[in-house]
Amino acid sequence: MERDHRVEYDVFEVFIQKTQADHHVHVGSVVAPSPDVALTTARENFLRREKAVNLWVVPKEAIVATSYDIPGWFAREMDRKYREVGGYSENARLWKMYREKAMKLEDIVRDLNRKPGYADGVNRR
Amino acid sequence: MITDQRHEQFMERIQRGEKIEATDWMPDEYRKLLLKLIHMHAVSEIMGAFPEKEWVPKAPTLKRKLAIMAKVQDEVGHGQLLLRVAEDLAAPLGKTREDLMEDLIEGRVKFHNVFHMESPTWADAGVIGWLVDGAAIINQAALLSTSYGPYARVLKRICAEESFHMQHGENIILALAGGSKEQRRMLQEAVNRWWESLIFFFGPVEVTDAARRMIDYRIRTKTNEELRQQFLKKYVPRIHSLGLTIPDPNLRYDEESEKWIFTEPDWKKFGEIVRYNQGPKSQERLKLRRFAHEDQRWVREAMVRSQKMQVV
Ligand SMILES: [Fe+2]
Numbered sequence: 001m002e003r004d005h006r007v008e009y010d011v012f013e014v015f016i017q018k019t020q021a022d023h024h025v026h027v028g029s030v031v032a033p034s035p036d037v038a039l040t041t042a043r044e045n046f047l048r049r050e051k052a053v054n055l056w057v058v059p060k061e062a063i064v065a066t067s068y069d070i071p072g073w074f075a076r077e078m079d080r081k082y083r084e085v086g087g088y089s090e091n092a093r094l095w096k097m098y099r100e101k102a103m104k105l106e107d108i109v110r111d112l113n114r115k116p117g118y119a120d121g122v123n124r125r
Numbered sequence: 126m127i128t129d130q131r132h133e134q135f136m137e138r139i140q141r142g143e144k145i146e147a148t149d150w151m152p153d154e155y156r157k158l159l160l161k162l163i164h165m166h167a168v169s170e171i172m173g174a175f176p177e178k179e180w181v182p183k184a185p186t187l188k189r190k191l192a193i194m195a196k197v198q199d200e201v202g203h204g205q206l207l208l209r210v211a212e213d214l215a216a217p218l219g220k221t222r223e224d225l226m227e228d229l230i231e232g233r234v235k236f237h238n239v240f241h242m243e244s245p246t247w248a249d250a251g252v253i254g255w256l257v258d259g260a261a262i263i264n265q266a267a268l269l270s271t272s273y274g275p276y277a278r279v280l281k282r283i284c285a286e287e288s289f290h291m292q293h294g295e296n297i298i299l300a301l302a303g304g305s306k307e308q309r310r311m312l313q314e315a316v317n318r319w320w321e322s323l324i325f326f327f328g329p330v331e332v333t334d335a336a337r338r339m340i341d342y343r344i345r346t347k348t349n350e351e352l353r354q355q356f357l358k359k360y361v362p363r364i365h366s367l368g369l370t371i372p373d374p375n376l377r378y379d380e381e382s383e384k385w386i387f388t389e390p391d392w393k394k395f396g397e398i399v400r401y402n403q404g405p406k407s408q409e410r411l412k413l414r415r416f417a418h419e420d421q422r423w424v425r426e427a428m429v430r431s432q433k434m435q436v437v
């Protein structure tokens with residue numbers, strides 16, 4: 001009886017999508033009596049300054065997660081350099097032999113936004 | 126035996142700099158120390174809104190009113206974020222958010238001494254933002270490296286907003302410092318009023334057992350005195366640069382020990398203010414807090430009930 005007057009809200013995890021080019025990102029959680037109120041509370045708690053285009057609130061129980069107690073779950077069986085850009089740093093040295101520079105994705109993206117006929121990342125002789 | 130081993134593994138994780146999560150096993154002592162710290166932090170954020178909230182209707186311009194309102198809202202928001210962290214820690218102890226809030230109005234949890242004090246002039250509103258938030262930021266920034274993951278994450282957001290509070294407070298006091306004789310006098314009086322509270326704010330000089338344990342668990346990494354010294358180092362020269370004085374004749378930097386020497390605050394007086402809520406504004410502000418909690422209970426109940434009815 002003593003605890004009868006207690007009001008307990010549910011916990012909702014909050015995900016913010018900053019622009020439609022971004023995924024929703026978890027930012028924290030709120031307690032609320034309903035999903036509607038959770039959305040409003042989340043906006044007041046997490047978006048007083050930052051801009052967003054969309055908000056998700058997800059009941060905490062709905063989240064399925066790995067355990068922090070099993071670090072092996074994320075273990076890498078071997079060196080994965082071969083999957084990464086950094087694993088190919090020798091390219092720059094090899095290109096140099098041909099008097100060219102290594103090219104990166106960023107160069108391609110940047111040049112796409114420039115006038116055609118002017119490629120910057122590439123060495124013109 | 127199993128507990129010993131678990132405890133040992135736990136300490137190894139802490140020493141490796143790993144973060145602990147809400148769902149991880151943790152020693153009771155760790156949970157209780159953390160809960161005590163975060164509970165007090167959370168209710169202090171909420172009570173911290175009160176001295177400045179008093180200035181919302183009286184702010185000198187519309188821009189100042191909007192800004193101080195935003196700050197008050199931030200502080201309550203910080204309270205909410207921290208309560209989320211605290212209630213997850215409290216759950217295995219059978220405590221809910223409702224209990225945590227009741228602890229505040231029943232005087233079972235302390236809030237920072239500074240929020241028991243009066244803020245009689247607009248300069249106090251400025252000095253709170255400048256020096257009280259300044260002191261709080263040093264505390265909170267030092268906690269960013271805490272071993273408890275959920276606390277660390279929430280602190281990141283809080284600190285980002287505190288940097289606005291800092292600019293906001295500085296902007297108010299800079300306007301007063303560059304103002305009329307009367308404004309400068311008001312500012313000086315506010316600094317005089319707050320100084321001793323600020324020195325007390327960081328807590329006792331000696332490292333208590335609980336503080337030592339918190340450092341062992343890497344809940345905190347710095348002692349009270351280290352943080353107070355940081356505060357003095359950063360703020361004393363700035364206060365002086367405005368031509369203001371500090372009401373402590375013993376305050377000086379000691380080259381030899383590379384430390385600021387200061388007059389100790391009245392530990393007993395402030396200790397009793399926080400322990401028994403007997404500061405000049407404690408009861409009045411707690412009464413407002415109680416009103417918010419109890420008179421709006423029916424709203425919370427109605428919302429929960431209507432949701433249950435929809436689900437059925
Ligand atoms: Fe805050």
Ligand SMILES: [Fe+2]
Pocket residue numbers: 200258261287290
């Ligand atoms: Fe603040």
